[in-house]
Amino acid sequence: MRIARFRHGARTRYGIVEGNEVAEVRGSIFGRSQPTGSRYPLGEVKLLAPVVPSQMFGPGLNFAEHLAHASGITGQTRMAETPNPWHKGVNALIGPEDTIVIPYDSQAGIQYEGECLAVIGRRARRVSSEEGWACILGYTCGNDVSERGWQRADRSFWRAKAADTFSPIGPWIETEFDPRRGSYMVVRLNGREVQRANTRDMHFDFGTLVSYISQWVTLKPGDIIWSGTTGAPENMNRGDVVEVDVEGVGVLRNRVGEERRPRSRP
Amino acid sequence: MRIARFRHGARTRYGIVEGNEVAEVRGSIFGRSQPTGSRYPLGEVKLLAPVVPSQMFGPGLNFAEHLAHASGITGQTRMAETPNPWHKGVNALIGPEDTIVIPYDSQAGIQYEGECLAVIGRRARRVSSEEGWACILGYTCGNDVSERGWQRADRSFWRAKAADTFSPIGPWIETEFDPRRGSYMVVRLNGREVQRANTRDMHFDFGTLVSYISQWVTLKPGDIIWSGTTGAPENMNRGDVVEVDVEGVGVLRNRVGEERRPRSRP
Numbered sequence: 001m002r003i004a005r006f007r008h009g010a011r012t013r014y015g016i017v018e019g020n021e022v023a024e025v026r027g028s029i030f031g032r033s034q035p036t037g038s039r040y041p042l043g044e045v046k047l048l049a050p051v052v053p054s055q056m057f058g059p060g061l062n063f064a065e066h067l068a069h070a071s072g073i074t075g076q077t078r079m080a081e082t083p084n085p086w087h088k089g090v091n092a093l094i095g096p097e098d099t100i101v102i103p104y105d106s107q108a109g110i111q112y113e114g115e116c117l118a119v120i121g122r123r124a125r126r127v128s129s130e131e132g133w134a135c136i137l138g139y140t141c142g143n144d145v146s147e148r149g150w151q152r153a154d155r156s157f158w159r160a161k162a163a164d165t166f167s168p169i170g171p172w173i174e175t176e177f178d179p180r181r182g183s184y185m186v187v188r189l190n191g192r193e194v195q196r197a198n199t200r201d202m203h204f205d206f207g208t209l210v211s212y213i214s215q216w217v218t219l220k221p222g223d224i225i226w227s228g229t230t231g232a233p234e235n236m237n238r239g240d241v242v243e244v245d246v247e248g249v250g251v252l253r254n255r256v257g258e259e260r261r262p263r264s265r266p
Numbered sequence: 267m268r269i270a271r272f273r274h275g276a277r278t279r280y281g282i283v284e285g286n287e288v289a290e291v292r293g294s295i296f297g298r299s300q301p302t303g304s305r306y307p308l309g310e311v312k313l314l315a316p317v318v319p320s321q322m323f324g325p326g327l328n329f330a331e332h333l334a335h336a337s338g339i340t341g342q343t344r345m346a347e348t349p350n351p352w353h354k355g356v357n358a359l360i361g362p363e364d365t366i367v368i369p370y371d372s373q374a375g376i377q378y379e380g381e382c383l384a385v386i387g388r389r390a391r392r393v394s395s396e397e398g399w400a401c402i403l404g405y406t407c408g409n410d411v412s413e414r415g416w417q418r419a420d421r422s423f424w425r426a427k428a429a430d431t432f433s434p435i436g437p438w439i440e441t442e443f444d445p446r447r448g449s450y451m452v453v454r455l456n457g458r459e460v461q462r463a464n465t466r467d468m469h470f471d472f473g474t475l476v477s478y479i480s481q482w483v484t485l486k487p488g489d490i491i492w493s494g495t496t497g498a499p500e501n502m503n504r505g506d507v508v509e510v511d512v513e514g515v516g517v518l519r520n521r522v523g524e525e526r527r528p529r530s531r532p
Contacts, residue, residue: 054356060421074421086422087353091483092321103482125430126528127446150529155326156352159482164391216369216429217357262392 002250003029003138004172005052005095006045016041017172029157030121030137030172030221047266048095049169051119053224056215058161060084060142062109062203063229066235069232073151083212088144088226089162100254102238103163104261105150108165113229114195114244115186117142117203118206119173124219132210138175141244141252142196143168143187144226146233169224174249179206183247189234190241196231199246200209269404270438271293271361272311283308283438285291295439296387296403296487296531314361316439317385323479324410326429328494329470334436335498339417349470349478354410354492355428362436364403366411366520368504369429370527373415376432376502378512378523379495380453380461383408384472385439390485401485404441405509407518408492409434409453413500435490440515445472449513451493455500456505456507462494466510 002017015022015031020042027033029051061070071077094100102110121137140229145168146163151160177183179199187195204212209225220227236242238258245251268283277493280295281288286308291474293299326349327336337343349378368376383426387403410427411434417426427433443449445465453461469480475491502508 044353057424084421085424086419087355087424089353089483091486103479155350158323158353158479163482164484193284213424217355217370220357 001175002172003050003175005048005050007048008040008045012048012121015040015262022265024152024252042155047097049093050171050173051224052093053222054220055092056090056167056226057085058087058088059204059209059228063197063201063230064203065197065201065230067227069198071081073148078164079203083209086157088167089158092162092164094168094253096168096252098168099165099257100143100168100242101165101234102236102256102258104133106147108147110234111146111148112187112189112195112236112242113146113233114142114197114242115142115144115203115229116179116183116185116199116227116246117169117250118210118225120210120219120225121221124210124214124223127211127214129207129211132214133207136206137209137221138173139177139246139249140169140173140206141171141246141249142176142224142226143242143244143252143254144229147260151264168252168254170252171250174200177248179227181247186245186247188243188245189236194234195229195231199227201230202227206255267441268438269441271314271316273314274306274311278314281306286454289400291406303469306509313363313437315359315435316437317488318359319356319488321485322400322433323351323354323475323492323493324354324423324492325470325475326352326492328460329463329467329496330469331463331467331496332494334491339414345469352423354366354433358428358430358433358434360431360434362434362518362522363522364520365431366409366502366508367500368522368524370525372413373419374413377412377414377454377459378453378462378500378502378508378510379410379412379499380451381408381410381495382445382451382493382512382515383435384476384491386476386485386489386491387487387498389487390476390480393480395473395477399473399478402472403445403487404439404447405437405515406439407437407512407515408490409508409518409520410492410495410512419436422465434518434520436514437520443514445493449515452511452513454509454511455502460500461495461497465493467496468493475485495511
């Protein structure tokens with residue numbers, strides 16, 4: 001089942017995507033929901049970030065192939081024995097087809113990181129890895145947009161990975177996806193494949209991540225766990241189109257824009 | 267004016283504290299609100315965390331007197347030229363009189379950090395320091411509970427400063443307080459004064475912090491900026507009572523408890 005959040009007219013609604021239509025539901029997508037009977041063609045609605053998390057966590061370095069690239073930024077030289085969670089700021093959330101904006105004062109430009117995201121479906125506190133899997137409602141795609149100058153300069157990822165618009169997610173939550181089966185996560189920049197990883201190669205899998213975080217932090221329905229990324233990403237430029245394609249989930253597509261530099265600013 | 271969030275019976279409400287009473291209001295505390303006419307004695311309501319922020323930011327090291335202590339934990343040896351914001355997790359929020367819980371698997375025990383907190387009242391994006399001050403609705407007290415073992419071990423403060431219950435705030439938002447006038451922030455542990463700092467000694471003041479963060483992150487009504495702390499805090503133990511007293515704001519009081527170790531756990 002594909003759960004989408006969308007706007008039609010002035011209202012924000014939830015629905016189930018079926019073919020080229022979305023069937024609106026009422027109630028909670030985490031509890032009970034019923035069809036309202038209203039159906040809209042996908043082309044007539046605006047898909048939004050499929051959920052509004054109270055918090056989002058990155059796993060820390062989670063693909064061995066990303067180690068060489070990451071070591072030049074964070075100084076980390078080997079895979080950690082435990083996850084190293086960090087907060088991805090919810091201010092940064094945008095949805096499918098929204099524009100990723102390069103801040104005018106970016107130091108190093110911005111890079112894509114194509115990831116698979118687990119959406120928590122039920123409260124998790126001190127759960128085991130097996131229970132962690134059961135707390136996941138479904139999966140969506142995300143682009144962990146990153147500014148490497150700020151990532152080097154700052155003690156946290158508060159702007160390097162969470163300046164406004166640095167968190168595109170979507171297009172929907174796929175509840176029948178299982179990353180344990182091994183799915184490719186592919187990024188295309190202007191149609192050219194620039195990144196490819198497999199969910200099977202996550203150093204810490206989603207069940208482990210949910211379990212680990214939940215030992216100290218209660219995860220709530222809607223919260224999001226990012227998979228981490230791989231390889232050595234490239235910069236994105238104004239006018240680019242970036243797609244994160246997680247096989248079996250869907251394609252998240254965004255354009256890249258640039259903030260205008262103000263005339264006079266201290 | 268003192269804006270409180272409280273529970274009376276099963277409902278959560280907002281109100282204005284006047285003497286020993288709270289006068290309930292309806293509407294938004296960030297926009298228009300009107301008295302409902304209902305008044306409750308403070309002793310008959312449960313004060314809650316006075317606001318539900320979408321995000322909270324710490325400033326990084328912000329008092330010169332905390333430098334010696336902090337350098338042993340984070341390696342930082344001098345005051346930074348810019349703030350170093352980090353996310354304090356909203357999962358950790360609790361209110362006045364709630365219990366701070368020491369996790370059973372804490373490595374180093376937990377410490378208080380008494381702080382003054384600015385509550386954002388209106389959207390802030392790319393604002394100046396002067397505009398930053400104008401975006402603040404008021405101030406409350408907070409205890410930036412910290413686990414130094416995790417603070418040393420981890421790459422982010424996700425659990426060291428945001429394990430569940432590590433973020434007591436309250437008792438209300440004081441809108442007539444001005445930290446520029448210089449107010450003492452005092453912590454008492456079981457009635458004994460253990461920490462004293464002055465809001466005037468913040469290395470980066472709240473206007474500067476709001477301005478700096480807002481260059482890249484849109485701050486929303488309800489979001490919280492912590493002042494940072496000073497000195498060399500001590501551990502808190504089960505049964506302790508900790509008070510954060512910001513002169514001119516109020517007193518935030520919490521008990522300390524301990525999580526029970528489960529019988530068998532991997």
